[in-house]
Amino acid sequence: xxxxxxxxxxxxxxxxxxxRDGVVLSNPRRTYITPPGQGFLPSETAKHHRGVILTVLxxxxxxxxxxxxxxxxxxxxxxxxxxxxxxxxxxxARTVAQLWGKPLLGxxxxxxxxxxxRLVTHANNPTVLYVSGGNTQVIAYSEHRYRIFGETIxxxxxxxxxxxxxxxxxxxxPSPGYNIxxxxxxxxxxxxxxxxVKGMDVSFSGIQSYIEEAxxxxxxxxxxxxxxxxxxxxxxxxxMLVEITERAMAHCNSQEVLIVGGVGCNLRLQEMMGTMxxxxxxxxxxxxxxxxxxxxxxxxxxxxxxxxxxHVTELSDSWITQRYRTDEVEVTWRD
Amino acid sequence: xxxxxxxxxxxxxxxxxxxxxxxxxxxxxxQSLSPDRExxxxxxxKELSILGSAMSVKWxxxxxxxxRVSVGSFLDHLALxxxxxxxxxxxxxxxxxx
Numbered sequence: 001x002x003x004x005x006x007x008x009x010x011x012x013x014x015x016x017x018x019x020r021d022g023v024v025l026s027n028p029r030r031t032y033i034t035p036p037g038q039g040f041l042p043s044e045t046a047k048h049h050r051g052v053i054l055t056v057l058x059x060x061x062x063x064x065x066x067x068x069x070x071x072x073x074x075x076x077x078x079x080x081x082x083x084x085x086x087x088x089x090x091x092x093a094r095t096v097a098q099l100w101g102k103p104l105l106g107x108x109x110x111x112x113x114x115x116x117x118r119l120v121t122h123a124n125n126p127t128v129l130y131v132s133g134g135n136t137q138v139i140a141y142s143e144h145r146y147r148i149f150g151e152t153i154x155x156x157x158x159x160x161x162x163x164x165x166x167x168x169x170x171x172x173x174p175s176p177g178y179n180i181x182x183x184x185x186x187x188x189x190x191x192x193x194x195x196x197v198k199g200m201d202v203s204f205s206g207i208q209s210y211i212e213e214a215x216x217x218x219x220x221x222x223x224x225x226x227x228x229x230x231x232x233x234x235x236x237x238x239x240m241l242v243e244i245t246e247r248a249m250a251h252c253n254s255q256e257v258l259i260v261g262g263v264g265c266n267l268r269l270q271e272m273m274g275t276m277x278x279x280x281x282x283x284x285x286x287x288x289x290x291x292x293x294x295x296x297x298x299x300x301x302x303x304x305x306x307x308x309x310x311h312v313t314e315l316s317d318s319w320i321t322q323r324y325r326t327d328e329v330e331v332t333w334r335d
Numbered sequence: 336x337x338x339x340x341x342x343x344x345x346x347x348x349x350x351x352x353x354x355x356x357x358x359x360x361x362x363x364x365x366q367s368l369s370p371d372r373e374x375x376x377x378x379x380x381k382e383l384s385i386l387g388s389a390m391s392v393k394w395x396x397x398x399x400x401x402x403r404v405s406v407g408s409f410l411d412h413l414a415l416x417x418x419x420x421x422x423x424x425x426x427x428x429x430x431x432x433x
Binding site for chain 2: 054094096098099101318319
């Protein structure tokens with residue numbers, strides 16, 4: 001039996017999860033929620049994490065019913081993400097690893113999402129769409145790397161949604177994306193937006209500034225409602241994502257899609273991806289918010305795979321990094 | 336104390352001594368606090384070392400402004416490490432020795 005504890009805090013969630021051989025024993029989490037119209041900034045987010053991390057760690061151990069001695073490895077997010085929150089979490093992971101005499105393991109956040117998705121859905125070798133507030137990538141596994149087939153060339157899809165939510169002052173509780181999704185259900189007309197697929201890549205910053213301007217003009221004059229804009233934005237963004245995912249599937253001869261990352265819990269995205277998969281005779285895998293949204297167990301699960309295949313991170317190499325591409329990691333735990 | 340640096344009088348120097356119950360705990364703190372580099376490229380350097388059962392930290396900086404930011408964030412980090420040690424310590428090897 002191998003027990004790994006995982007620490008995650010690269011964005012506005014702080015989570016500690018414990019995984020034992022594919023079973024999630026505990027996975028407590030806290031979210032830093034900002035007022036409507038405001039995003040989360042690095043130093044404030046780090047302050048939030050710092051205030052709750054030791055409580056969340058205690059909860060993780062209690063809920064799992066484990067003592068530190070039962071743990072085999074301490075995994076934490078090395079990157080990518082916001083610097084100050086990453087450091088806060090890494091400090092605690094380094095300290096407890098030394099106090100408990102356990103090896104430390106730095107995990108790539110994106111790999112955490114992929115491995116958690118594979119564990120929960122039992123998808124074997126899926127084409128992965130990783131969509132969140134900081135990342136947008138279409139990924140497929142080949143020759144010991146998670147290779148990026150397509151990605152955003154500017155901002156992440158979740159960032160585009162979050163920023164739009166700020167413009168029209170949608171609540172950030174529980175998340176701006178969730179509230180946009182609910183409002184979109186009440187949208188009645190489609191407002192045409194730029195559609196910016198560039199080969200295998202996508203671009204969202206132009207759509208974001210276009211809809212920001214449209215919101216000011218059209219909402220003021222009553223030409224459309226906020227709900228219409230939420231609906232139109234979702235349809236446009238998700239159509240782009242489905243298009244590049246389908247192209248990656250065709251390229252890799254893949255019959256499976258796995259959606260991970262915070263935006264992945266959007267049911268409309270899952271529905272649109274499902275329609276495409278049905279037409280191709282492919283299978284879609286998605287998880288609910290407990291594993292799609294950043295959490296500690298995903299870092300523990302990727303850490304479990306890495307630790308079992310012989311990875312550890314020396315303390316001197318345990319620096320965090322804001323930039324850390326998915327394809328930098330050699331995937332030694334898969335054939 | 337922030338004072339002119341001995342080697343280069345144009346630079347500011349700041350030193351901090353943090354006492355610990357033993358050298359083991361001082362080493363844990365040092366190894367938790369030292370991996371991350373200073374965010375900015377030049378203008379400041381920081382050296383951590385163990386002196387008996389204490390951790391010693393020495394900064395040299397070009398400007399007081401940069402020094403203040405670095406020392407401030409280091410003290411925040413130190414406080415988190417100390418709190419973690421209090422709640423989840425003492426270190427395993429010390430328990431064994433007792």
